[in-house]
Structure formats: structure tokens, C-alpha cells
Amino acid sequence: MVNAGEMEVAVDELRWLVSECRDAIEAHYLLGEIAFEALDFRLARGHFGYAVELGWTALPAAGVGGKLSYTLPANKAFLQSAKGLAYCLGELKKPKTAVAVARELASWDAADPLGAAMLIEKWSTQPETQPGDSS
Numbered sequence: 001m002v003n004a005g006e007m008e009v010a011v012d013e014l015r016w017l018v019s020e021c022r023d024a025i026e027a028h029y030l031l032g033e034i035a036f037e038a039l040d041f042r043l044a045r046g047h048f049g050y051a052v053e054l055g056w057t058a059l060p061a062a063g064v065g066g067k068l069s070y071t072l073p074a075n076k077a078f079l080q081s082a083k084g085l086a087y088c089l090g091e092l093k094k095p096k097t098a099v100a101v102a103r104e105l106a107s108w109d110a111a112d113p114l115g116a117a118m119l120i121e122k123w124s125t126q127p128e129t130q131p132g133d134s135s
Helices: 006-020 024-039 041-058 074-092 094-108 116-124
Strands: none
Touching: 006 024, 024 041, 024 074, 041 074, 074 094, 074 116, 094 116
16 A cells, blocks of 8 residues: 555554554554654654564563664564654754664664664764754
């Protein structure tokens, strides 16, 4: 549906899916992508953030030590959600939090296929903006 441009139908179907299966990381990722493309960064942050939170709960408490490869299909939606979350936080003027998410993403796959290092560099020098700031 997404590939066919049927966005409203895709959103309805994905919302139904997450209402029935709240742990569907890929569905939250896709909803985040749709919201991001519509420039609704708050909604996208919510879906990406929820997908990342679901993924974190599946990780061992001791961490993964850079062994969460993007080349494995089962990891892609989770890792892409982390990148999407970082981008949304950057767009919402939360660079410190965006950098923290990007650093976590970089630690999971040393090959850095999603460009986390670039995101860290981009947002490391930006000031945090508070709600109501005119900047």
C-alpha cells in the first residue's frame, strides 16, 4: 500500500495492526516513516521511539557490544527506527538527546551503515532549544 501511494489506507491498516499487536516494531517504524515524510516530527518521534523502546526491551541488560548487525533483516526496522528517532529529535531542536540516540545506534553496529557518526557530528555543536525560544 505504501509503495502504491495509498497512504491513507496504509496508515489505517498499520494503526489496526498496532492496535492488535502493540509489539510490531516494523509497523511502528512504517508509521514513523509516513509521519516523518509528512513533516509531523512529533508523531514520527512517537512511533520511532516506541519501536526503539520495544527493541531495547529485547536486548540483554549487559548490552550488545556492537554486535547488532544491520545486515540481519530482523534488526533493520529497529535500527532504522533509532535513526528516525534521532532525526526527529534533531528536527525538534533536541540535539543532545539526538546525539545520545545516535551514539547508541553507533555502538550497535561498528560498520555504521546508517551514518550515526555523521549525525553525532551534525548535532554535537547545536544548542538545545527550549519551548518558546524564538531561535
